[in-house]
Amino acid sequence: MSTATPAERRKENIRRRILQAADEMLAQEGALGLSIRRLAEITDYSPAAIYRYFPSKESLVEELKEAFFARLVDNLSASVDQSIPFETMCRGGLRTYIETALEKPNHYLAVFSAPVPPIDTQSDHASMPETSKQRAFEFLQDLVKEGKATGGFDRDLNVDLSTRSLWVGLHGLAMMIAHMPGFPNFRDGDAFIKTSDFIDFYIDRLVTGLEAKS
Amino acid sequence: MSTATPAERRKENIRRRILQAADEMLAQEGALGLSIRRLAEITDYSPAAIYRYFPSKESLVEELKEAFFARLVDNLSASVDQSIPFETMCRGGLRTYIETALEKPNHYLAVFSAPVPPIDTQSDHASMPETSKQRAFEFLQDLVKEGKATGGFDRDLNVDLSTRSLWVGLHGLAMMIAHMPGFPNFRDGDAFIKTSDFIDFYIDRLVTGLEAKS
Amino acid sequence: MSTATPAERRKENIRRRILQAADEMLAQEGALGLSIRRLAEITDYSPAAIYRYFPSKESLVEELKEAFFARLVDNLSASVDQSIPFETMCRGGLRTYIETALEKPNHYLAVFSAPVPPIDTQSDHASMPETSKQRAFEFLQDLVKEGKATGGFDRDLNVDLSTRSLWVGLHGLAMMIAHMPGFPNFRDGDAFIKTSDFIDFYIDRLVTGLEAKS
Amino acid sequence: MSTATPAERRKENIRRRILQAADEMLAQEGALGLSIRRLAEITDYSPAAIYRYFPSKESLVEELKEAFFARLVDNLSASVDQSIPFETMCRGGLRTYIETALEKPNHYLAVFSAPVPPIDTQSDHASMPETSKQRAFEFLQDLVKEGKATGGFDRDLNVDLSTRSLWVGLHGLAMMIAHMPGFPNFRDGDAFIKTSDFIDFYIDRLVTGLEAKS
């Protein structure tokens, strides 16, 4: 990093500025609202200039996706604290996933609205750099493993299937809220159910779904 | 219904034809592939004619969404058989949700890719006709109620929260597979995990998540 | 033609107007100067309007090409007069090819500047309508046949090869002059050789090339 | 040459490298595929650097054209062998023209796809260096002269006109094949006519066109 020439750093700065603007467009107007033209207008560059920094719109979007997962991994890592009991930590991690997704719902939607290359558990491509998405997946996998070992999860559970189940469950909640901000927003008798409370309830279901019966 | 004038019936027929063509376009080419102009070409009407039957593209899509839920309700109803034990019936119903969603994944995506008005449990608008979406929701609600009564679900569970949890869980799986056909498609040791098997596993988790502990 | 509805005739008129404008653009600025945008500006339509009449730029250009060959066939037919001796008529026909090509040199260039589907002598596609290009080719073929029969051409000549030779020879002159207007434009001693005279000389060579030796 | 300073030689080397890359691009992707920017990428120079060596894209292309003719002259010279009879040598020379053109058809097309300055037989500009194009022209001219003297060509033929006729004839064949690779590719009865055989036939016509009648 510090070995970069001034020119390289300048270029990197501009890239960052463009990415940031794109990020904001995506957050505010959704995947369809992100166009090179408008990005150029907002950044005060010409459309052609954008192409100096990103070979195609797709590659730019790809970076935004990766950035989302990088953020997710950061947040997940920060949410882990080995000194607290598994039950608490696990729920905290799952909540972090949801909350990160909902910080910028449109990002989360965009990430899953284009062909998504699958995750390889047993990555044959040992040479390829691990993506943030894989790292996020591994976080869930570690949760499952630890849950089976010490957290009361059913010891017979297949780890791969369970990890994916957890992921799918989280995905469902994130997508639902992303599409319907304020979900579930209903009145239970006199009490008004807040999204945050529903998240807790739902995460309880996810965890319970993996726990040993008795 | 039978009180409609011939003119009204004709109009309704054309509407249906247009909707059906739109339905097919949506199924085959996705939400972005559905354009008024191409719809006009396929139906041999003019673009302007489409606008005589639907005030905007959005309203047309709205009807397709309703149609999806209507189909969902049909399928769910057909999957119910009071003579079989709850455990089996419940899993069958949940699987039906997933399978209906995956029959036409693009429909399912479209249904949830635009602002979705929330479901009101205690519908204040008694006058408004019940939507299919509400009926589908009520199907899940009935499952939860019956599960609590006789199916081993935790009797302390809040029905509203539980129903929504179930829905969100199903939503997650449907969305994930819709975006990544073949999910989870991974190898477990030597065995290759099929989507169908994963669905079973996942539904088990959903059900377990609602069951009483011991 | 006369059975067309007024609407059809109107549409056909507009098509013709657009084609004519395109024709002129092509003639004046060459194949690269022909763009949908500029065509729209010139015709006072929007770019999108052009696409109501032609599904793509390529199809429009294709019509211009066909139009060239149609004109060529017309001119060739008009140049034929059975009452004059073969030698004269033949030379007249060849000259007509050249002159038609040079009326709008850029058209001739354009016609041969994109992938050109070959001519099938023994057309298997009896059902397909004969293109003007094929008709033009057949004109040359008839010349060769008649030349062999009564015009002093070498009776041993293969008709297919000879026809193509004639075509290639004409093509060379048309292309050369199209690219270098005024070719050959040189001074022979005191006399200035005019293009027209060179054409005569060249056509003599073409004809002589096919004639019997003694 | 050897009097050039090291700096001049270095500059000349770079020019050559750029030209060579451009040559390859032209050969592989055609005239439209040759862009300064992609040339810069391939040569690892900046676009601006290219402009240090060539004032414009056009001038660069101009050099490529000259290079083509230089190659043509080389090949033509190599094809001449005074020990063989004129008839054979003449045909060999003409074939060499065609074959050189078809080695890199896109070059030949490019050479004749932009305004081509005419050839001056009686070059008034004695001071200007003779171009390769002129040398190639003179090769044909010498053929004609020798043909008239000893090769059976019609002794009355005007040399200037005849040379140009020969050139135009060759040009036609080269252009036709360059645009329609595989021309004439047709079936004569059961035999399939190969391009190479057609070239022989055509060259026969060119030669016959210049020969004395009996």
Add this chain to the structure above:
DNA sequence: TATGAATGAGTCTTCATTCAT
């Protein structure tokens, strides 16, 4: 000397929508 950065103009094409007829 070479380049990094930038641009203005241009490419074809598609869209949802309107309005006079």
Add this chain to the structure above:
DNA sequence: GATGAATGAAGACTCATTCAT
């Protein structure tokens, strides 16, 4: 009751070229 005609805006992307550094 339907349509033919039209449009303005937008989409991604590429080009030859320039200029301050």
